[in-house]
Amino acid sequence: MTSSTSAEPTRRDFLYVATGAVGAVGAAAVAWPLISQMNPDASTIAAGAPIEVDLAPIATGQDIKVFWRGKPIYIMNRTKKQIDEARSVPVSSLPDPQSDQSRVKEGHDQWLVVIGICTHLGCIPIAHEGAYDGFFCPCHGSVYDSSGRIRQGPAPLNLAVPPYAFVSDTKIKIG
Numbered sequence: 001m002t003s004s005t006s007a008e009p010t011r012r013d014f015l016y017v018a019t020g021a022v023g024a025v026g027a028a029a030v031a032w033p034l035i036s037q038m039n040p041d042a043s044t045i046a047a048g049a050p051i052e053v054d055l056a057p058i059a060t061g062q063d064i065k066v067f068w069r070g071k072p073i074y075i076m077n078r079t080k081k082q083i084d085e086a087r088s089v090p091v092s093s094l095p096d097p098q099s100d101q102s103r104v105k106e107g108h109d110q111w112l113v114v115i116g117i118c119t120h121l122g123c124i125p126i127a128h129e130g131a132y133d134g135f136f137c138p139c140h141g142s143v144y145d146s147s148g149r150i151r152q153g154p155a156p157l158n159l160a161v162p163p164y165a166f167v168s169d170t171k172i173k174i175g
């Protein structure tokens with residue numbers, strides 16, 4: 001005859017604990033991939049996420065091209081001459097009237113940020129080309145000035161300005 005006290009664990013207690021532990025691990029193994037598959041893909045997050053760009057290495061008169069949401073973004077550090085030329089143009093003479101001041105952030109007039117896609121048929125214009133020291137679309141000859149405004153050619157609109165903000169004097173956040 002066996003005797004057992006209630007203070008010592010029995011074989012039945014061990015089976016209860018082991019069964020509960022296996023059940024918890026199994027539930028976690030099923031729930032983890034189910035919940036994980038509901039999160040967006042890393043490439044989707046990266047494609048739509050805002051990007052920060054350091055402006056410090058861009059010298060006056062230079063431009064860089066970055067990609068945001070799969071679109072080329074031109075960031076141009078304009079010279080005083082380019083700014084003066086862009087502001088001296090009568091806005092009413094432009095095909096898509098828009099002042100230079102409305103296309104840049106106040107206090108950061110030297111920085112032009114535009115989406116580098118021609119508004120005619122979607123080609124990528126070349127920076128620092130054309131008669132207005134801005135952008136030239138090699139596909140059909142649209143010419144944009146140093147403010148990204150259409151000046152000649154078949155493009156109907158100015159180069160679009162993406163949503164951006166200055167995080168500091170030398171860093172912007174696009175998106």
